[in-house]
Amino acid sequence: MVRLAACCVFFSLPLLAAPRIEVSFHREARATAADGRVIVIISKSMRGEPRFQAAWGIQTQQLFGLTVDGLRPGEVATLDASAPGYPLRSLKDLPPGVYNLQAVLHLYETFHRGGHTLKLPMDNGEGQHWNTSPGNLISKPMQVTVGADSVVKVEMTGVIPPIKPPPDTKYVRRMRIESKLLSKFWGRPMHLGAIVLVPEGFDEHPRRHYPVAFLQGHFPSSLSRFRETPPEPGLEGIAKARADTAYRFYQEWTSGRLPKMLIVETQHPTPYYDDSYGVNTANSGPYGDALTQELYPALEKKFRAIGEPWARVLFGGSTGGWMTLAQQIFYPEYFGGAWGFCPDPVDFHAFQLINVYQDRNAFFDEGPWLRIPKPLGRLPDGHTLTTMEDFTRSEFVIGSHGRSGGQMDAFHATFGPAGPDGYPAPLWDSETGRINAEVAKYWTERYDLTAILSRDWARLGPKLIGKIHVTMGTKDTFYLDAATHGMEDFLESTKLPGKGPYYGGSFQYGDNKPHCWAGDIPEGQTIEMYYLPIFAAHMRKMAPAGADTESWR
Secondary structure, three states, X not given: OHHHHHHHHHHOOOOOOOOEEEEEEOOOOOOOOEEEEEEEEEEOOOOOOHHHOOOOOOOOOEEEXXXXXXXXXXXXXXXXXXXXXXXXXXXXXOOOEXXXXXXXXXXXXXXXXXXXXXXXXXXXXXXXXXXXXXXXXXXXXXXXXXXXXXXXXEEEOEEOOOOOOOOOOOOEEEEEEEOHHHHHHHOOOOEEEEEEEOOOOOOOOOOOOEOEEEEEOOOOOOOOOOOOOOOOOOOOHHHHHHHHHHHHHHHHHHHOOOOOOEEEEEEOOOOOOOOOOOOEEOOOEEHHHHHHHHHHHHHHHHOOEOOOHHHEEEEEEOHHHHHHHHHHHHOOOOOOOEEEEOOOOOOHXXXXXXXXXXXXEOOEEEOOOOEEEOEEEEOOOOOEEEEHHHHHHHHHHHOOOOOOOOHHHHHHHHHOOEOOOOOEOOOEOOOOOEEOHHHHHHHHHHHOHHHHHHHOHHXXXXXXXXXXXXXXXXXXXXXXXXXXXXXXXXXXXXXXOOOOOOOOOEEEEEOOOOOOOOOOOOOOOOHHHHHHHHHHHHHHHHOOOOOOOOOOO
């Protein structure tokens, strides 16, 4: 009887109370219904806007997310204990207290593709950032007191304004085209853009043609390492050093001391990320073909490029490093050389700390009794930056179905197939970390660059001799050095009898250097200042007999 009574008392306990957050938007902010993701940021800092305080890693503030479909002006979207959160997983875990709170509605557009209806965020000139994307609705930051059963009402009355494109200058030009290939894939107009740095004398010598150095990377809004005006008075520290170096690049560029070529940064954001990784994919479309068949030819015509493979090189770091190497490998005869700095994983045996070929879980190294969390990154002092599980969780809160615009979702969208619902089929489950073996096979067969080189070397090798150059820090922040060693091991093996031709490129490692080490660049020089003479020498070496290798120098 006693045991029965105790049992009954236990099951009659009420569920833990949780606060609710009721979010709406005012008709003056948007007059029509909206699809998207409501993201609520709760900050312990009473200064500034919480939307700029959301991050991954230990300094982040709290996020909660909820997808809405057809939310009308004045209608309430309620985030309760079931709304996913990061780092706290539920509102019921939020301690009572006073917080700085802000809400954002990250808008989705409807696409009809391959028999599926997809709702995805279009880039609006910001490079796929939910907290700054023009058109998104925002509330004013508000100080709120939250208790165990509080109801917090939030109204979004503001709209993030459009981004005004900077004007062209004597040296920095812009262009934008509609891509027929991408528009067909997405069923709506899709555009590609570029920022072009033209050399001194470009306008004065209309018959002169130039080689091109394609700088690959995340979405650029400007040429961040080039400035045409002296640094502002009062700058200090890192900001002053960067401004000084960018202005020094301008001085070197206009003095004639650097080779005269075009430097091109490409703008190719997708509905999943701030760039496409420059290859054809199931989820984002034929970006590799669109770039090499549409944008680059149009750009070379407009800006009087030489337009020959020997006069095109690629360079870039991190995401841009992977894209640099991938474009050279996928289009081996289109480009004449690639310098990939600290590239994203080029060998999926070491996809950061995941072995895509063998591991069963992306979050943990697993033994018979113990599971050890996989770090995603490390600080210079060796401390963990964040874990794979935490990073994945933060992206899921910002957007389900791969819609966060974050790095892991970008990998899923780029390297993976489309799922049964039309959204990217993820390599691992966002809740458990369990790896899907079929998706893993898809990744390795199509986008493991080392595996592709090994499998197809008889075809690719003769076209890539002397073209692959890689730099990597031995203490890369995101554990990318192991994958680079894997690629180097294969390419160096082409020197062995019967394995050739020898690749004839280079790998350079910075001892104890972190992510984005790009070589022993002297202090006060930009990457461009250091590498342009190297590119020019390489182009002269690769040029066929009779090519103009002098006028642009």
